[in-house]
Amino acid sequence: MGRERVTILGSTGSIGVSTLDVLARQSDRFEVHALTAHANVEGLAEQCLEHRPAVAVMVDREAASALRDLLVRAGSATTVLVGEEALVEVASVPEVDVVMAAIVGAAGLLPTLAAAHAGKRLLLANKESLVMSGALLMDAVTRSGAKLLPVDSEHNAIFQCLPAGYICGEPVHPHGAERILLTASGGPFRERPLDRFDDITPDEACAHPNWDMGRKISVDSATMMNKGLEVIEACWLFALEPEAIQVVLHPQSIVHSMVTYADGSVLAQMGNPDMRTPIAHSLAWPGRIASGVAPLDLVKAGRLEFLPPSRERFPCLDLAYRALSAGGTATTILNAANEIAVQAFLDGRIRFPAIARLIDATLTALPVQSADSLDGILAADAEAREYASAWATARASA
Numbered sequence: 001m002g003r004e005r006v007t008i009l010g011s012t013g014s015i016g017v018s019t020l021d022v023l024a025r026q027s028d029r030f031e032v033h034a035l036t037a038h039a040n041v042e043g044l045a046e047q048c049l050e051h052r053p054a055v056a057v058m059v060d061r062e063a064a065s066a067l068r069d070l071l072v073r074a075g076s077a078t079t080v081l082v083g084e085e086a087l088v089e090v091a092s093v094p095e096v097d098v099v100m101a102a103i104v105g106a107a108g109l110l111p112t113l114a115a116a117h118a119g120k121r122l123l124l125a126n127k128e129s130l131v132m133s134g135a136l137l138m139d140a141v142t143r144s145g146a147k148l149l150p151v152d153s154e155h156n157a158i159f160q161c162l163p164a165g166y167i168c169g170e171p172v173h174p175h176g177a178e179r180i181l182l183t184a185s186g187g188p189f190r191e192r193p194l195d196r197f198d199d200i201t202p203d204e205a206c207a208h209p210n211w212d213m214g215r216k217i218s219v220d221s222a223t224m225m226n227k228g229l230e231v232i233e234a235c236w237l238f239a240l241e242p243e244a245i246q247v248v249l250h251p252q253s254i255v256h257s258m259v260t261y262a263d264g265s266v267l268a269q270m271g272n273p274d275m276r277t278p279i280a281h282s283l284a285w286p287g288r289i290a291s292g293v294a295p296l297d298l299v300k301a302g303r304l305e306f307l308p309p310s311r312e313r314f315p316c317l318d319l320a321y322r323a324l325s326a327g328g329t330a331t332t333i334l335n336a337a338n339e340i341a342v343q344a345f346l347d348g349r350i351r352f353p354a355i356a357r358l359i360d361a362t363l364t365a366l367p368v369q370s371a372d373s374l375d376g377i378l379a380a381d382a383e384a385r386e387y388a389s390a391w392a393t394a395r396a397s398a
């Protein structure tokens with residue numbers, strides 16, 4: 001059998017780089033078909049020279065021509081394609097077996113959906129696509145027979161704790177599972193006095209105590225919107241009601257999540273906080289491959305603590321539950337408002353506590369529609385972005 005061909009959507013990001021690290025250790029089994037980036041010319045050029053993909057996609061036009069020049073001068077055989085249509089193409093062409101969906105935010109939706117429709121083995125890091133359009137994505141997976149494997153460490157842990165033969169999208173209850181315990185580190189501000197939240201800087205918010213990640217998900221972890229998005233993600237992946245999911249603070253990030261069973265058993269998946277473990281698991285499932293992750297030393301870790309999350313400290317968690325119970329496009333609106341709010345905070349236009357206020361205002365202002373068409377979802381996303389951007393501008397530095 002030939003090697004499996006892999007497309008990495010978002011290869012220059014944190015998950016993309018970790019995926020290439022695992023693939024380089026497994027070059028007898030996998031080859032890279034396509035790498036993609038938004039506008040990082042040097043990063044993508046370096047990856048192309050090292051991993052020799054057939055195709056590189058650059059979304060930004062100017063960056064694409066700079067990449068083309070650079071690769072031609074270096075004698076590279078990689079073809080450079082440009083634009084969002086090219087992302088969809090490399091996610092769905094017949095020669096690709098595996099798609100790692102690791103673009104950040106709503107920009108990942110269309111290529112992720114395309115991989116699902118094309119029946120690929122879909123390694124899902126881009127949680128925003130499930131939050132925006134869970135019904136459409138899960139439906140595409142079921143219809144095409146795509147294999148959906150969760151990369152998000154918590155969902156990958158839950159999947160590992162479910163019985164062999166379980167397929168994402170099926171209800172877990174017939175397998176004897178009763179509840180999910182979704183662990184959260186609590187991020188960098190778990191103990192910061194609440195009266196000092198106004199002064200939080202973007203760099204402080206991005207300095208996660210345990211995980212090294214892109215800036216958007218780092219801010220999401222600091223507000224705990226990340227856990228809110230993950231509750232929504234878990235409801236779709238495991239066909240669960242929100243009541244069956246309990247969020248538990250676990251500052252050490254060693255237990256990546258747990259599943260409780262009818263007989264009282266609780267299964268946990270543990271490991272060092274290094275995304276190469278869930279990436280390697282999703283690449284090799286149902287087998288196992290080496291990932292380069294250091295062995296877990298539990299004696300060195302010493303203590304594993306579990307605490308309830310504070311709703312006052314992390315209002316974004318309740319906003320996610322509110323959108324989940326409203327259903328339809330409410331979670332699309334939540335995601336769009338959050339993306340605008342996080343960017344406004346990173347750009348220094350609003351303060352940290354205003355992230356939750358902006359999302360709250362957007363959810364309150366906009367009507368919820370049914371989420372059964374892509375056009376409807378894209379319209380709700382655009383409307384929420386417009387409302388949230390205007391809110392951020394009107395209250396700059398509030």
Ligand code: NAD
Nearest residue numbers: 010011012013014015037038103104107125126127213214
């Ligand atoms: P990142 O910011 O490090 O990388 C993002 C990638 O997406 C880059 O390659 C960038 O070029 C590309 N990109 C950005 N905007 C784009 C656009 N408009 N069009 C096309 N490509 C674009 O992000 P990350 O931390 O690697 O996270 C990627 C995804 O994985 C996110 O959905 C995140 O929630 C999820 N995730 C990340 C981690 C982690 O540890 N980093 C863990 C779990 C889930």
Ligand code: MG
Nearest residue numbers: 152153154230
């Ligand atoms: Mg996670």
